[in-house]
Amino acid sequence: MTGSGIGYAFFGGLLAYAVGAVAGLAASHKPKWARVLCCGFATLGGLLQTGACALSLLSGAGTHWEIPAGVPFLVYGFRLDALSTYFNLILSLLATAVSVYSFGYLRSLDRNRTLGVLGFFYNLLLLSLTAVFTASNAFFFLIAWEVMALSAYCLVSFEHRHPATRDAGVLFFVMSHAGTGCLLVGFLLLSARSGSLDFSSFARGPWQASIFLLFLVGFGVKAGIIPLHIWLPAAHPVAPSNVSALMSGIVIKAGIYGMARVFFDFLGVPPVWAGMLVLIVGVVSALLGVLYALMEHDLKRLLAYHSIENIGIILIGFGASLMFISLGHTQLAAIALIAGLYHTMNHAIFKCLLFLGAGSVLHATHTRNMEEMGVLIRRMPQTALCFLVGAIAISGLPPLNGFVSEWLTYQALLAGFGTTDRLMRILFPIAGALLALTSALAATCFVKAFGITFLALPRSEEAEHAHESDSFMVGGMALLTAACFALGLGATYFLPVFDGVTAQLLGTRISSDLIAAGNGLVLTSGSARGGTVSPAWIAALFVILSAFPALLWLIWTRKGKRAVGPTWDCGLPGLTAENEYTAVAFSKPLRMIFAALYQPRREIQAEYEVSPYYPRSIRFGSEIELMFEKRLYAPIRDSILGIAGRMRGIQAGSIHAYLAYIFITLILLLLFGVRS
Amino acid sequence: MSNLIVPALLQFVLLLITAPLVTGVIRTMKARFQTRRGSDIWQPYRDLYKLLRKGMVIPDTASWLFSATPYVVFLTAAMVGLMIPVVVTKAPLSLFGGVLAVVYLLALGRFFLALGGLDAGTPFGGMGSSREMTISAIAEPAMMLAIFTVAISANSTNLSEMARSAVGQSWRFLAPSQMLAFGALFIVLIAETGRIPVDNPATHLELTMIHEAMILEYSGPYLALIEWGASLKQLVLMTLLVNTFFPFGLSSAWNVAGVAIGLGFYLIKLLVISCLIVLVETTNAKMRLFRVPELLVVAFILGALALVSTFLF
Numbered sequence: 009m010t011g012s013g014i015g016y017a018f019f020g021g022l023l024a025y026a027v028g029a030v031a032g033l034a035a036s037h038k039p040k041w042a043r044v045l046c047c048g049f050a051t052l053g054g055l056l057q058t059g060a061c062a063l064s065l066l067s068g069a070g071t072h073w074e075i076p077a078g079v080p081f082l083v084y085g086f087r088l089d090a091l092s093t094y095f096n097l098i099l100s101l102l103a104t105a106v107s108v109y110s111f112g113y114l115r116s117l118d119r120n121r122t123l124g125v126l127g128f129f130y131n132l133l134l135l136s137l138t139a140v141f142t143a144s145n146a147f148f149f150l151i152a153w154e155v156m157a158l159s160a161y162c163l164v165s166f167e168h169r170h171p172a173t174r175d176a177g178v179l180f181f182v183m184s185h186a187g188t189g190c191l192l193v194g195f196l197l198l199s200a201r202s203g204s205l206d207f208s209s210f211a212r213g214p215w216q217a218s219i220f221l222l223f224l225v226g227f228g229v230k231a232g233i234i235p236l237h238i239w240l241p242a243a244h245p246v247a248p249s250n251v252s253a254l255m256s257g258i259v260i261k262a263g264i265y266g267m268a269r270v271f272f273d274f275l276g277v278p279p280v281w282a283g284m285l286v287l288i289v290g291v292v293s294a295l296l297g298v299l300y301a302l303m304e305h306d307l308k309r310l311l312a313y314h315s316i317e318n319i320g321i322i323l324i325g326f327g328a329s330l331m332f333i334s335l336g337h338t339q340l341a342a343i344a345l346i347a348g349l350y351h352t353m354n355h356a357i358f359k360c361l362l363f364l365g366a367g368s369v370l371h372a373t374h375t376r377n378m379e380e381m382g383v384l385i386r387r388m389p390q391t392a393l394c395f396l397v398g399a400i401a402i403s404g405l406p407p408l409n410g411f412v413s414e415w416l417t418y419q420a421l422l423a424g425f426g427t428t429d430r431l432m433r434i435l436f437p438i439a440g441a442l443l444a445l446t447s448a449l450a451a452t453c454f455v456k457a458f459g460i461t462f463l464a465l466p467r468s469e470e471a472e473h474a475h476e477s478d479s480f481m482v483g484g485m486a487l488l489t490a491a492c493f494a495l496g497l498g499a500t501y502f503l504p505v506f507d508g509v510t511a512q513l514l515g516t517r518i519s520s521d522l523i524a525a526g527n528g529l530v531l532t533s534g535s536a537r538g539g540t541v542s543p544a545w546i547a548a549l550f551v552i553l554s555a556f557p558a559l560l561w562l563i564w565t566r567k568g569k570r571a572v573g574p575t576w577d578c579g580l581p582g583l584t585a586e587n588e589y590t591a592v593a594f595s596k597p598l599r600m601i602f603a604a605l606y607q608p609r610r611e612i613q614a615e616y617e618v619s620p621y622y623p624r625s626i627r628f629g630s631e632i633e634l635m636f637e638k639r640l641y642a643p644i645r646d647s648i649l650g651i652a653g654r655m656r657g658i659q660a661g662s663i664h665a666y667l668a669y670i671f672i673t674l675i676l677l678l679l680f681g682v683r684s
Numbered sequence: 685m686s687n688l689i690v691p692a693l694l695q696f697v698l699l700l701i702t703a704p705l706v707t708g709v710i711r712t713m714k715a716r717f718q719t720r721r722g723s724d725i726w727q728p729y730r731d732l733y734k735l736l737r738k739g740m741v742i743p744d745t746a747s748w749l750f751s752a753t754p755y756v757v758f759l760t761a762a763m764v765g766l767m768i769p770v771v772v773t774k775a776p777l778s779l780f781g782g783v784l785a786v787v788y789l790l791a792l793g794r795f796f797l798a799l800g801g802l803d804a805g806t807p808f809g810g811m812g813s814s815r816e817m818t819i820s821a822i823a824e825p826a827m828m829l830a831i832f833t834v835a836i837s838a839n840s841t842n843l844s845e846m847a848r849s850a851v852g853q854s855w856r857f858l859a860p861s862q863m864l865a866f867g868a869l870f871i872v873l874i875a876e877t878g879r880i881p882v883d884n885p886a887t888h889l890e891l892t893m894i895h896e897a898m899i900l901e902y903s904g905p906y907l908a909l910i911e912w913g914a915s916l917k918q919l920v921l922m923t924l925l926v927n928t929f930f931p932f933g934l935s936s937a938w939n940v941a942g943v944a945i946g947l948g949f950y951l952i953k954l955l956v957i958s959c960l961i962v963l964v965e966t967t968n969a970k971m972r973l974f975r976v977p978e979l980l981v982v983a984f985i986l987g988a989l990a991l992v993s994t995f996l997f
Contacts, residue, residue: 385747385748385749386747396749400792400795403791403795404788405788405791405792405795406781406785406788406789406792411788415784415785415788418784418841419841422832422835422836422841425832425836426839430995433995434991434992437829437832437833437836437991438829438988438991440828440832441824441825441826441828441829441832441984441987441988442825444787444824444825444827444828445821445822445824445825447824448791448820448821448824449821451791451794451795451817451821452817452818452821454795455795455798455799455802455813455817456814456817458799459798459799459802459803459810459813460802463747463749463799463802463803463805464745464746464802464803464804464805465745465805524779527779530779530780533841537839537840537842537845538839538840538841538842539782539783539784539835539840539841539842540778540779540780540781540782540842541780541781541782541784541785542779542780542781545777545779545780546763546780546781546785546789549763549766549777549780550759550763553696553759553762553763554755554759556696556762557754557755557758557759557909560736560905561905564736564737564905565736565737565904565905569738569739569740569904570739570740570742570904571739571740571741571742572741572742572743572744573741573742573743573744574743574744575743575744575745575746575804575805575806575901576806576900576901577806578806578807583745583805583806585805587805587806587807588805588806588807588810589802589807589809589810589811589813589814593810593811593814594810594813594814595814596814597814597815597818597973597974598818598821600974601818601822601974601977
């Protein structure tokens, strides 16, 4: 009975996305209708899919549907096993919240004919993502993957009148397809081995280095691991904010899903270096991601760099898990895998929330530059509160969800010391220390992001006259804010969700070990002695202890002696926004400490009349070198362009020359055929 | 659960009362070391009392966050105080969070403090926030490595378990790994509590200040809460240091005799570590801001060496 219930909800959800997409195109001459239909059906689809995932989690058994397409090899196969269900759950939660938000966010386009197109691609993206997460054979998976990439490309390029947007779109397109190329070869190798395209035939095959590396690169491009990340900070910010939220929230998780699927499900027991490679990639991505984020003062680019950081944290969990598998510690592998998967969900939620918040800010101030914001906590208090919750969560601070998954990651890393492997004993604590550095830097970055954007004085006219977003936008953010609290405080109630996944991938169920005996709100590190934490109790304690300052207030403090006065302005005539610390200034100490990485250049031009000590105006410019773009990709791009330039010579435009080429090719092929 | 409430309350009160005293003792000792007379050790209590009675001025540019910050700073420090063993090995609320929660709760307090510094819109506040966040971020890996070293020896991140395992081997602190870890954590303590050579707690309105710059706009009861919170945090970190490395005298249960002995030992240990801090403060000059990372890198290397030596020796 539940089986058919799941089916109705699942295909109902898919149908809703599809109808939403078609409705967007059909109603494109009436943008307002297009908005209501697209967002409405997307919300409906998200809710139905959430229902399907919830039912599937409750029933515990995987469900499988196959619809022949009438084309050789192609079967529309969907399988909701534990791993697919988990990722589809993340997707549908985000889809619901973002679609609610979009009702309000897209209102500004109500006179614009392109809104219908946006709605079409938006729904198509949701549809293809669902297919990516649930496809049960390689052919269908790759088709869904391509549709996802193309609809994402169209959404990124939506504001194509800006040259920067076009460039970002093209970069995304090229990188994405380079990745897909790797996937294609990888799947061909897999299917050549098993003789079938169905995922179930790949499962638990022997480990093979070439396949592992192909998928690491192919899915790594999508996930945005360093050094394959360069498209991410370019493409995510230029998309409309509701799309950015989906891109950073869930589209990059398609790469994570692929890695989980291939590394844990398709490939057998890996050698130690494979896990170590993933771990190192994770640590490097996490650290460099946050270091580059710190230098940004474009709010959305900053968030995009944080996506790289968090993908790194997820991969730390995955890498540790793979290493544990190679050494035969299934229990520990399960903890590390849960840490990674939990962080996947958490990052999706808070990153989506932060991008929606940034979208609201952008909507109100018409700029992405933090240096032109400020004071927004007074102008848009609800947005500010939601953004603050997201900022606390992403910094991994208790009691919210980011803390729980980082805590689990630490515990997994520390558990590595209990093993006898020397490499693990030195590598894991160092990785843990660098993770600590990463999360402390993330906190620094979000003090900057929140402080400069929302606090103190207005830094521009637009910020001064900003207004709170409408109730749909706030509602969408409020849903995700609540999820941040729920996944943090209610962590112990959420953990059993992973039982299915670990049972499927590792053959063990450990959620009951991660919950303290006798106190259902306390998390443990697998054994009660190892380490415990309880976000729910920490939150409760916070409330209980606040009785003390309250008491102090009542008893001691004299009433009515609270005045509001001007801030001390160092003796200048009034404090203005020019006196405030800027985002560039805030990150200056780190720019100097990590100068070797950033290679910062600055330029100061002062105009003065009498003496250089009394300048009339000062221009200050500061920029950093993007190492990977300049050192790694620029030479590759130049050599490709160089080769292409030289090849122009043989494309003479004369039909005789082309006939000669064809003839030569034919001869070569014949020779090749005869020889073999 | 009910058998936790009395110990929790006792420990809460003990830490609240001791925190200003430690600040006072350090200040007085420092004055004596510098052959000044200085104020007596009770001065911080008088300061707190005075501040709590005073009125306060809120900057007109500040938002609700400015008012929320003192509570968060104070409450996180107080909460952490309940998770660490002070006079009894079993900390009242160690079940709710181990050493990782301690580090992250203190980070939560710092997060809000830095936002509070930015909220008023003065350049000083921003400067303080930026520096505080930078230094604490650089200190974090060193702190974690040192903590990991201890956690690994105890095979637990639960602070009570860590203390209990240390009680079993009273002379473990002589092991190279423990000494190196202690060195690393001591440097981190200096950095985290804003002491010379990293920051100067006695400075006001100088371009070198860090912590004081952030709280420049606070006055009256809010300032009292922040100051009290800061001294609580200092005490908590000192307690963490002395009780994980030198667990002498920690009582194994909450009974009168045990607690009395534990308290005596605890106060002596605090006095010794305060002496050490004073010694460092008087014999060093404040470093330039951009020299501080070098000091913290030293701490990081000490931590890494500590870690390596746990399985070499």
